[in-house]
Amino acid sequence: MNHYETVFILNPVLSEDQIKETVKKYEDFLTSKGAEIVNKENWGLKKLAYPIQHKKSGFYHLFEYEVEGSTIDPLEVMFRRDERMMRFLTVKLDKHGVDWAKERIKRVKSSKS
């Protein structure tokens, strides 16, 4: 079971529930493959550093999960097929990355509370 982290950007023209539905779709796909989602973050609407598909902003989402290595390929195929998705990046976390992610969750929680 490897530790992965996926960040993806959704089209800004989507409505609120379309976004929820898309995020839900990928979440269900992951849990159906036996993934354990450690952390989910929604950075909301952010300005892009450069226009992607002539759009200036996008909805950022972060998934951090543990899953078998074999499920990443079909997941990325789904990402590519989904036209609501502007960009995605899946990163395998090594042990330093995992520690960093844990601290980051603590930091985000402490700043929020």
Added chain:
Amino acid sequence: MASIEEQSKGKSDGEIRYLTPLDIETTAKKRFCRFKRAGIKYVDYKNPDFLMEFVNPQGKILPRRLTGTSLKYQRKVSQAVKRARHLALMPYVGDLLK
């Protein structure tokens, strides 16, 4: 014959004047690797503010001789910057710090 040798010998003994001064003192600023000192082991590609310090105002990655980071962490920094650029958290080209 002798005079030529004397000339050559004389020149080597005497002070050889060059057009530009030989020893150009570059201010040898003591550089250190901030990752080793701070004990950071992972360069996070998700917060662009931290990565901005390793990028010049044009958005290009600064070389090690300016930032002073060690080779191991310079590779992590460059990989993180490239990932941040892919996710449009950082521009490929831009005049950001101006």
